Amino acid sequence: MNCYFATVARGLESVVARELEGLGGRDIHLDFAGVHFTGDKALLYRVNLWARTIFRVLAPIREFPCPDAQALYREVQAIDWAEYLTPGHTLAVDATGLSPALNHTHFTALQVKNAIVDQQRKQTGERSSVDSKSPDVRLNLHIHQDRCILSRDSSGTSLHRRGYRPAMGVAPLKETLAAALLALAGWEPEMPFLDPLCGSGTLPLEAGLKSLNLAPGLFRSHFGFLTWPDFDSQCWEDLCQEAHSAALFHLRAPIFGRDQDPEVLKLAQTNAERCGLEDHIAFACCTLADLEAPAPTGVLLCNPPYGERLGDLRDLEPLYKLLGDVFKQRFKGWTAFILTGNRELAKRVGLRTAARIPVYNGALPCTLLKYELY
Known part of the structure; x- marks a missing residue:
């Protein structure tokens, strides 16, 4: 069983928890603007395909302390990135949350990217290119106090983008x-x-x-x-x-x-x-x-x-x-x-x-x- 985290609109955590339970999620518990659950790889795919109320499904890689930028770089470099991407894969990093030492999300994301590509260069002489719009692998780093959770974004783009709605009114609901x-x-x-x-x-x-x-995901052309x-x-x-x-x-x-x-x-x-x-x-x-x-x-x-x-x-x-x-x-x-x-x-x-x-x-x-x- 793997641990996953569904990001949701604030206040809708209980609605999403019921949906995840119906799709086969286990060990479900609510967090702020998200719901933790466990399941196998098939469940990860199924949730992306069928979920109607979820924004993204994150697959955590590692949780670690990050009191400052140097510690963040070291912890990210300690991960064997060959398991998650090759230099031929494009990469993007999203950072959310702040701490006193890491209070600029763009800088924080850059630290993560640098740690990964520096490891790739050292091991292979090559590195992944950055593609912020449609990368092969999108990572999410979430900071809470002085701890970080680094995850792969399995959805790629927000699941509210079903793919069927190019035509929108003036103030459409997601x-x-x-x-x-x-x-x-x-x-x-x-x-x-x-x-x-x-x-x-x-x-x-x-x-x-x-x-x-x-299934709303049937109208989408891509998932992460x-x-x-x-x-x-x-x-x-x-x-x-x-x-x-x-x-x-x-x-x-x-x-x-x-x-x-x-x-x-x-x-x-x-x-x-x-x-x-x-x-x-x-x-x-x-x-x-x-x-x-x-x-x-x-x-x-x-x-x-x-x-x-x-x-x-x-x-x-x-x-x-x-x-x-x-x-x-x-x-x-x-x-x-x-x-x-x-x-x-x-x-x-x-x-x-x-x-x-x-x-x-x-x-x-x-x-x-x-x-x-x-």
Whole structure:
């Protein structure tokens, strides 16, 4: 068994822990903005392929004290790097966290890179080149107090970049956050789903992928582990084939996306086509004032603007009041959720909340408001 660390959005650790448990992770325990778990190499590949709420999966190489830059260099040089990369591999190092002696992440990453390439030069006369954008091997050094954890990044780029969404609206949700919101809302594929302010379609599309049991990683062209020296191509091929075979052909309940902007709906349709959902998600142009419940019961979830990036607060107050009015008058039997980063705007909904769930949208503290509509 190997130890792994999934990096996640702050506040979503428990959601990710449940997902990892469902994928077969063991020894799961939560940390700040991450979840530790153990498993074999196949699980590492499976999590990258199937995880809907995780940013990256790190595979720790070594943990060691690093009171200063010299100690960091010595400890990194003590690792036999021939096991992890050859001079023919390109390399990148990301550093996170700070200590009093290592308080500049670029310098810290440079120390790690220098220790590795100096070892390579001494042993072979050659060294890896640096490729910060798409390296063969991406390393992550995390500093906490005066200790470091050095890991290989198995994902390469953040897993929220599914690969299906080149077309984005003005302020799109990350796919990982959209998937987490669906989980926090308790939505299951057997329930009708509606986003009345769908924009470029992230929430309906993530619901569609889950409903059809489509692994989000199938749309990506690259993962970090694909260029590792110990990559098991047969294991990966088997997992991809298994994922293709697991996909369903029909939604278990309808999924709807509505927006009043026909241009942004074109983006949603483009994204749906790129992940094979164009015949499954019912997108339609509709103003909020004209919105009607498309089924007797279901889950409604939306991410209206809340003044951080879109719209002026005063201009947004009527939108929130209208949301509350439409919910109350036309969605009896439904459960509705609003993600907002503004407490004052939330008050304009005018309905009693059944729950208030803290969520971060990037660095912005938000609340997922739940309304039981009777």
